[in-house]
Amino acid sequence: MLIYKLDPIQAYDLGLVKKIEVDSTAIEQGGNGAFVELVEIKSGANSLTVKLKIDVNGKNGVERKTLSAKVNLSSRNKSGTADLYKLSNGREAYKDGYFIDSVNLENQTLKFSNGRIIRKGEQIGGLNEILMRAQMQNTISKHLEKQKMLKERGIKVLSLFFIDSVSNYRDFDETTGQPKKGKFALWFEEDFARFAEKPEYRDLIHFDVAKLHDGYFSIDKKNIHSPFEDVSLKSNASEADAQSSSFNLIMRDKERLLSEDEPLRFIFSHSALKEGWDNPNVFQICTLTETNSEISKRQKIGRGLRLPVDKDGKQVADGGTAVLTVFASESFADFAKDLQRELSEDCGVVFGTRLKNAKDTRKLKPREKLIEDEKFIELWKRISSATRYRVEFETGKLIEEAAKTMENLDIQPIRLARDVNGLMMRRGEGVGGVLKTMERSGIYFVPEWIPNLLGEIQAGTGLTRNTIFEILQRAEKLKEISKNPSSFIDQATETINSVLLELMVENIKYEKVESPVPEWDMRAFAIEELSEYLDSLEPVENLEKTVYQAVEDSKSYVQIDHSSKPEKSFARDLDSLQNVKFYMKLPRKFKIATPLGNYTPDWAVVFENDRRIYFVAETKSQGQELRRSEEMKIKCGKRHFEAIREDCNGALYYGPVSGINEIVANLPG
Numbered sequence: 001m002l003i004y005k006l007d008p009i010q011a012y013d014l015g016l017v018k019k020i021e022v023d024s025t026a027i028e029q030g031g032n033g034a035f036v037e038l039v040e041i042k043s044g045a046n047s048l049t050v051k052l053k054i055d056v057n058g059k060n061g062v063e064r065k066t067l068s069a070k071v072n073l074s075s076r077n078k079s080g081t082a083d084l085y086k087l088s089n090g091r092e093a094y095k096d097g098y099f100i101d102s103v104n105l106e107n108q109t110l111k112f113s114n115g116r117i118i119r120k121g122e123q124i125g126g127l128n129e130i131l132m133r134a135q136m137q138n139t140i141s142k143h144l145e146k147q148k149m150l151k152e153r154g155i156k157v158l159s160l161f162f163i164d165s166v167s168n169y170r171d172f173d174e175t176t177g178q179p180k181k182g183k184f185a186l187w188f189e190e191d192f193a194r195f196a197e198k199p200e201y202r203d204l205i206h207f208d209v210a211k212l213h214d215g216y217f218s219i220d221k222k223n224i225h226s227p228f229e230d231v232s233l234k235s236n237a238s239e240a241d242a243q244s245s246s247f248n249l250i251m252r253d254k255e256r257l258l259s260e261d262e263p264l265r266f267i268f269s270h271s272a273l274k275e276g277w278d279n280p281n282v283f284q285i286c287t288l289t290e291t292n293s294e295i296s297k298r299q300k301i302g303r304g305l306r307l308p309v310d311k312d313g314k315q316v317a318d319g320g321t322a323v324l325t326v327f328a329s330e331s332f333a334d335f336a337k338d339l340q341r342e343l344s345e346d347c348g349v350v351f352g353t354r355l356k357n358a359k360d361t362r363k364l365k366p367r368e369k370l371i372e373d374e375k376f377i378e379l380w381k382r383i384s385s386a387t388r389y390r391v392e393f394e395t396g397k398l399i400e401e402a403a404k405t406m407e408n409l410d411i412q413p414i415r416l417a418r419d420v421n422g423l424m425m426r427r428g429e430g431v432g433g434v435l436k437t438m439e440r441s442g443i444y445f446v447p448e449w450i451p452n453l454l455g456e457i458q459a460g461t462g463l464t465r466n467t468i469f470e471i472l473q474r475a476e477k478l479k480e481i482s483k484n485p486s487s488f489i490d491q492a493t494e495t496i497n498s499v500l501l502e503l504m505v506e507n508i509k510y511e512k513v514e515s516p517v518p519e520w521d522m523r524a525f526a527i528e529e530l531s532e533y534l535d536s537l538e539p540v541e542n543l544e545k546t547v548y549q550a551v552e553d554s555k556s557y558v559q560i561d562h563s564s565k566p567e568k569s570f571a572r573d574l575d576s577l578q579n580v581k582f583y584m585k586l587p588r589k590f591k592i593a594t595p596l597g598n599y600t601p602d603w604a605v606v607f608e609n610d611r612r613i614y615f616v617a618e619t620k621s622q623g624q625e626l627r628r629s630e631e632m633k634i635k636c637g638k639r640h641f642e643a644i645r646e647d648c649n650g651a652l653y654y655g656p657v658s659g660i661n662e663i664v665a666n667l668p669g
Contacts, residue, residue: 008298008343012425015317017305018283018324020423021436023142024332025134027127028417028440032451032486034093035125036084038118039066041105047072048103050082050110057089057460061490071100084112090459092452121164121289127414130443132288134416135327136161136184137191139286142325143265144201146283150321151204154311156258159284160303161268166217168288169268184288188213188266207263215268216250254279258309280306280315286327297335298342301326325420332421332433339423340431362537364530364548364557375582375606376547382614382652383604385644387510389593389636393503395467402499403474409491411480413442451485460493461500471496504595505632510643536560538568540575547584559585566619566658567602573660574605580660582606586616594636596629601637601654605663611651615663616641618656626656 011017037053047070056065071082084098085091097114104110108120118124139159147157161184163169169184181189189209195201196209205212249257249264256262258281282304304324307315316322328335370376417440421433454465461468472478472492481488530548536559543549543556550557558575560567574583583605591598603617618634620626626634634656641654657663 009425015319015322016307018307018322019319020301020305020324020326021420022332022335022423022433023138023325023327023418023420024335025131025138025327025329025416025418026331027131028412028415032093032414032484033125034084034098035064035123036098036118037123038108038110038120040120041103041108041110043105044070048105050100050103052084052087054084054088055091055093056087057091061494062091062486069100071103092456127443130416131329133187133191134418135286135288135329136187137195138418139284139327140188140192140195140266142284142327144195144204147265148201148204153316153321154260155308155316155321156260156281156311157265157284158257158279158282158304159266159286160279160282161266162285162287162289162300163268163270164289166215166270169215170217184268185213192266205265211263213266213268214246214250214264216246217270251277258311260311278303278306280304281308283308283323284325284327287329289329296342297326297339301339332419332435336423336431336433343425343431360534361531362534362557363551364532364537365551366528366547367543367549367556370547373544373582376584378612379582379584379604379606379614382644383616383641384590386513387592387640387643388513389508389510389595389639391504391507391509391595393507398463398500398503399467399470399474401503402471402496405499406471406475406477406492406495409475409477409480409488409495411483411488411491413483415440415442451489453481453485453489456489457493457496460489461496463496463500468496501595501632505635508595508636508639510636510640512644530559532557532559538571540571542575545575545580545582558583561602566621570603570619570659574603577660579607579609579664580605581608581612592637592640594633596633596636599633599637607663614652616652616654617663618654620656620658 012019035053035055039051039053042049042051049068049070051066051068053064053066055062056067058065067087069082069087082100084094084100088094097112097116099113100110101113102111109117111117116124139161143157143159150157163184166182168182171180171182172178173180192209192212196205246264249262250267250269257264257279285300285304287300301324307317307322309315326335418438419435420437422436424432424434426432454468457463457468458465477488477492529551537557538560540546540556540558546556546558548557548559549555558571560571571585574580583603586601586604588600590600592600601616602619605615605617607613607615616637618637638654641652645652655662
């Protein structure tokens with residue numbers, strides 16, 4: 001007897017379950033105020049380690065990162081790593097009151113010096129209620145849209161909400177002990193009533209909104225009535241009462257739940273549906289959480305993956321109908337990454353990997369007598385002179401250029417970003433998707449924190465406050481600050497730094513440093529061995545024309561950047577062209593200082609025709625548009641080599657090229 005075992009990927013590919021689309025909602029253009037999420041607290045030998053997600057000042061503005069901080073409260077050293085101001089690279093929002101004052105490992109809580117307490121999974125400043133309300137509204141809208149499409153086919157649509165706190169859906173009156181509706185139940189009834197009044201949905205569902213939603217939670221094992229029924233919650237309820245309870249309807253009587261005569265269409269649950277429960281007509285799954293949910297993505301989507309059925313119990317498998325929409329409060333990329341990890345860990349699904357095989361490496365050593373090679377000696381002598389640079393320009397020029405550029409600032413208000421992606425799972429490629437819908441909508445937000453505008457921009461640019469104020473005033477952009485203070489600071493800082501770099505590069509002057517640079521000593525090549533992956537090596541024929549040979553097989557190789565298309569063919573041309581007498585890929589330690597950071601050109605070539613020419617090349621693709629930062633580094637490289645060229649009798653040249661023919665074209669005479 002043949003036995004077939006289908007893993008989740010095979011079932012998905014064969015259309016044996018619903019297709020999945022992910023409706024992602026997130027806050028865009030945020031970063032105003034202090035954002036903190038407590039991920040977890042762990043115990044160490046002499047301290048506790050707190051893992052937090054916070055906003056950090058990065059190279060490209062504010063970035064939300066997960067960081068770890070060791071907390072030793074016995075020292076009471078408030079200059080330690082428990083200071084969120086320092087952890088955020090000096091973000092002003094954390095300057096006052098965000099030192100960790102106390103930590104409770106058992107309860108997974110911590111308290112800040114401003115008195116605010118946060119629990120594992122909770123957030124400060126995350127605008128969670130705005131996000132969750134938007135998710136609920138999107139779920140209701142999708143539910144009604146789906147039900148309208150499927151009503152004539154006799155297919156009832158269900159939606160499932162996972163929540164992290166039962167009290168958010170159902171609470172109890174402190175005086176009477178009677179159940180009352182939590183904020184999720186109140187939101188639902190208010191939002192559903194609003195959607196149901198739209199002309200396209202007005203005659204779709206003929207039940208009172210209070211009967212359309214219900215919940216079953218683990219505490220209901222003792223209280224078997226529907227939470228909002230007007231009866232006492234007693235464990236000795238009658239059998240008749242039990243038959244009509246939400247427990248029986250949701251957990252046992254799935255056929256009745258699928259009947260159009262049964263009002264219930266929106267189900268709320270915490271962990272009670274975690275194992276074993278599913279329903280084929282769940283078309284929407286939405287997670288409403290103020291903390292990180294402990295239920296995995298794979299478990300959640302499993303509650304609604306079965307193919308839907310019509311009123312006669314017949315499965316419906318057509319692609320337009322059998323689609324499960326998952327509403328997530330994260331980007332699609334994060335959702336897909338976590339789902340792929342869970343499928344690998346829980347189900348043993350092996351996706352294609354980009355990890356390199358350690359066997360696909362070669363150890364390289366300098367070829368014998370390299371440092372005795374006259375061509376190598378002469379080349380290295382010409383290119384290894386070190387330089388330093390200085391920059392001079394008028395402050396007035398910076399103010400003028402920065403103010404002019406700042407006219408292009410585009411300050412966007414804080415927005416809800418909604419993207420819908422069709423999810424694809426392929427064994428060789430992993431979990432990916434195709435973007436189907438994009439929506440952006442503004443939200444009303446009053447920041448609780450007013451930033452130190454000049455101080456923040458000063459910290460990011462290094463300019464004086466007077467200079468910054470003059471730039472902002474001349475640009476006439478100060479009225480834009482109230483739209484989104486954090487975004488204004490980031491964009492203004494980026495704009496000023498961009499103009500500052502342009503002016504520095506435009507006015508840069510290099511001068512030769514007489515003292516030798518130890519890292520550039522050519523004798524290092526005689527002893528240095530490297531280990532490189534094969535995809536970063538190009539085998540060449542003429543060992544005497546370059547530097548390295550393999551330890552294992554004595555073949556000659558030249559290093560290449562495997563991500564750069566022209567380098568492979570460029571290396572082959574250098575090896576085969578007779579006029580090229582010697583060439584080498586410049587080592588990573590060969591660095592030219594620039595205002596944008598260190599720069600390493602790609603190649604050094606000895607070209608010989610009527611006379612010997614030394615050429616330093618930066619390879620680029622034919623017709624490639626270089627990034628502005630690359631252009632500026634190349635301009636600095638040109639100034640550097642111009643400064644040392646006078647010692648080379650005019651025989652040293654530098655430039656970006658896409659092929660060997662451009663070297664020939666750039667050679668004099």
